[in-house]
């Protein structure tokens with residue numbers, strides 16, 4: 001699994017949320033969230049479908065309307081134009097051009113990020129590196145439209161890696177991938193954190209992916225149920241797996257508060 005421990009001299013929080021609330025339509029979809037995402041670590045954002053993971057990621061990337069509270073990202077308010085090149089956000093739907101090859105897709109996005117003739121060599125280098133990062137070098141000349149779903153989502157990830165972002169926000173990047181590709185991607189996430197100091201926030205609704213993360217944000221129904229390392233969550237709940245810890249926390253949250261007269265002294 002290659003889950004290296006985070007460095008001892010971790011540089012603090014890359015993201016800090018205080019009273020973060022988001023409404024969509026008439027619904028409060030994120031309700032008074034307080035959490036941090038530690039810099040240089042892989043943080044898993046886990047919770048059932050519909051709990052608000054995508055909404056939280058959109059808020060971080062600055063693409064979500066009706067956000068209140070404080071959301072500080074790399075020292076700036078979320079959505080600040082200065083963050084544009086410092087964050088890589090990969091949505092669930094791969095954003096690639098089907099009629100271009102993998103390399104042409106990357107070259108196109110590289111030209112948007114780093115335009116001009118003088119940057120030609122730098123762009124070529126960035127494209128080659130991003131292709132290698134996601135293990136698509138051998139498919140560089142294939143049309144994106146002829147790739148499998150997993151390969152297409154890796155092209156999207158490669159696009160996000162072009163600008164060497166400090167914060168990578170990945171919305172369910174391993175959905176639909178076979179176990180070998182899932183393992184390879186998690187290894188890549190850990191290499192990015194360990195070798196480049198990248199901060200990663202990776203969402204998933206598959207609880208077994210939790211064990212691969214340095215830290216977790218467990219969400220449910222628009223709230224953060226728990227935050228911490230997988231080890232701490234297991235220890236706190238006396239459960240052997242994060243999945244069981246999560247279910248225990250859900251049950252505890254659902255249990256009506258014990259009336260005072262029934263409490264043991």
Ligand SMILES: Nc1ncnc2c1ncn2[C@@H]1O[C@H](COP(=O)(O)OP(=O)(O)OP(=O)(O)O)[C@@H](O)[C@H]1O
Pocket residue numbers: 024025027029047048049050051052053054055056205
């Ligand atoms: N455009 C919208 N208008 C109103 N409500 C929305 C809109 N988009 C999403 N929602 C609601 O917001 C809630 C959170 O959705 P969100 O997509 O953030 O959840 P999620 O945890 O990412 O789910 P999934 O794992 O299925 O992608 C859901 O209850 C959803 O129905």
